[in-house]
Amino acid sequence: MALVPDDVNAASDEKKNGDVATTTTQKLPKGMVLGPDGKPCRACNSKAAFSSWAAMAKGKVDSPQTTTAATSTPTTSALSTDDCPPDVETLGRSSWTLLHTITASYPPRPSPALQRDTTTFLSLFAQLYPCWTCAEDFQKYIASDNGRPRVSSREEFGRWMCEAHNAVNEKLGKERFDCGRWEERWRTGWKDGRCD
Template sequence: MAADSRETTSGVNGAEAQKLPPGMVLGKDGKPCRSCTSGAAFKSWSASMKSSAGGVSAAGFGAAATAKSPPATPNDCPADVETLGRSTWTLLHSIAATYPKDPSPTQQSDLRTFLGAFSRLYPCWVCADDFQTYMAKEQLAVGSRDEFGKWLCEAHNAVNTKLGKDTFDCNKWEERWRTGWKDGRCD
C-alpha cells in the first residue's frame, strides 16, 4: 500500500523508521518510488537524507518542505508523478483523437489489449492499480472514436477529482485533443 506522511518505513537507505514527507510514496519494494511521488516531495526527502548522517527526523521533513522550493528538475532526470501523468494523458488522448470513427473488430481488440497491458505496466503502481479498478468499474468503450474519447475523458476527470483538480467538459474532448480550439489558437 502507498505510504504517506502518517506511515513509517524502515530500511530505506539505512534510515531508522521515519515518517515520510507529504506526497512521498513507497514502491512495492519498500523504497521511495520516483514515478509515484511528486518531484518536490522526492527532492525534499533526498535532500533530507543527504543532510543527515543516520536518519531524518519528522521535523526535518517539515523544515525542508517549508523552505524555498527546490529548483526545477532538468528534463534529463527520471519523471516524477506529475510529469509522467501529463505525458501519459497526452499520449492516451492523442490515441483517442486518432482512433477510427468506425473501428474494426481487430482495432477494438487492439485497444482493449493495449489498455489492459498499459494498466498493468504503468510505472506508478498506485496509479496503475487505480486505473485497473476504474476499468473494472467503468466498462471500456471502444466502439467508436467519440465513444472512446468520452470514456477516456471521464477516466481523466475521475483522476482529477481524486486529486482535487478541475474537471473537463467531455463534450469538448475532440476540440481539445483532435481538431484544436474553435478560436484558432492551435492553428
C-alpha cells in the same frame, strides 16, 4: 495505497540478502508515497517530495535547492532537471497526452480486431504504469461497470477517455473537463482558431 500518514516520521527499508532482511529507519517527508518495496517511489511522488526525501536521506539539513551536484559546483537550482526521471505530475501529463492523442487518431469505425487490441492495450497500460498506486487505481477503474473501455468508435472512445481522466481529476481535487469538447481539445483544435 502506501502514502505515509502526516503523523508518521519513519519507514523501514528492507534489503533482502538470502533469508536475512535488514531494516534501516529514515525520516520521510509528509505525504511521501512508498513503492511495494517500501522505498520512496520516484514515479509516484512530485520532484519536490522526492528531492526533499533524497536530501534527508543524505543527511543534509539544507533545502534541495542548495545541494551541490556530485560532479560540479553549481547548485541544483542552477542545473536543469529536464533530463531527470519524471515525477508523478510529469508522468501523468505525458500519459494523458498520449492516451488522448490515441483516441483522437482512432478510426471513426474501427475493426473488431482493433477494438480488441485497444482494450488489450489499455489493460496492459494499466498493469505497466510506473506509478504503482496510479496503476492499481486505473486497473480498478477499467474493471468497474462504469469504467470498462468503450472502443467501438472514435467518438465513444474519446468520451470514455475523457470520463476516465475526469475520474482521476476528481480524486485529485482538480476541475472536471467538459467531455462534450474532447475532440476540440485533442483532435481538431479549439474553435477560436488558436491552434491553427
